[in-house]
């Protein structure tokens with residue numbers, strides 16, 4: 001991912017994900033050069049460290065991360081490249097969900113949401129607190145640009161508020177509808193828009209379900225009339241077909257990160273795409289109109 005050369009750039013920032021990259025760019029504008037350390041089209045749970053990540057870490061004045069156990073590769077990369085001078089862990093800016101989940105056994109895959117669910121950027125309301133922390137961090141590093149960062153953030157938040165109102169209206173008819181997700185990516189998004197997530201296909205985040213668990217889940221879905229399964233671009237197609245065949249539920253693929261889908265080109269577009277796609281699937285599953293047909 002090449003960035004255009006920005007003449008006015010003063011600060012180099014490394015963000016661990018494209019979502020955080022977009023939030024930093026929204027606040028930093030042309031005073032900041034920011035790149036993502038990961039490619040959103042690849043497995044977010046990967047552990048490998050790439051030379052590009054080391055080079056970016058070495059050049060960055062500030063590292064912005066999701067935190068918790070979201071970035072299993074990061075500790076090793078920072079050990080190899082040396083820590084950037086400043087480090088912003090954004091998990092401290094928001095109220096986390098899923099913190100009561102028991103820590104999983106040591107042989108489970110590393111990305112397990114063991115300290116709380118890490119997909120908090122998927123509640124667009126959280127962008128308010130996240131951009132506030134980013135503005136503080138950038139202003140501390142470039143005090144002369146503090147007013148620019150504040151003005152950029154205010155513009156972003158105004159745009160966010162306008163779109164939030166639209167997104168809420170769009171999904172309003174299906175408030176309280178139940179859905180199943182593949183990976184436990186969507187609790188923040190679901191809470192914001194009134195969707196009730198009753199189960200994840202991955203019983204343990206990052207681990208394929210056992211046949212017994214999957215059979216129980218499909219049975220529950222049939223009996224409770226859950227008609228929508230929220231998937232991500234990398235979800236196994238055969239598994240989704242099997243669930244659809246057994247339960248009659250339809251799978252809808254949402255974009256968990258900026259750039260994981262070609263249409264999700266920035267942070268606000270990510271929600272434009274997801275809200276529209278989900279609304280389309282809910283109409284097909286439950287019908288339109290006030291309240292839909294709630295299961």
Ligand SMILES: [Zn+2]
Nearest residue numbers: 111184185205
């Ligand atoms: Zn996850």
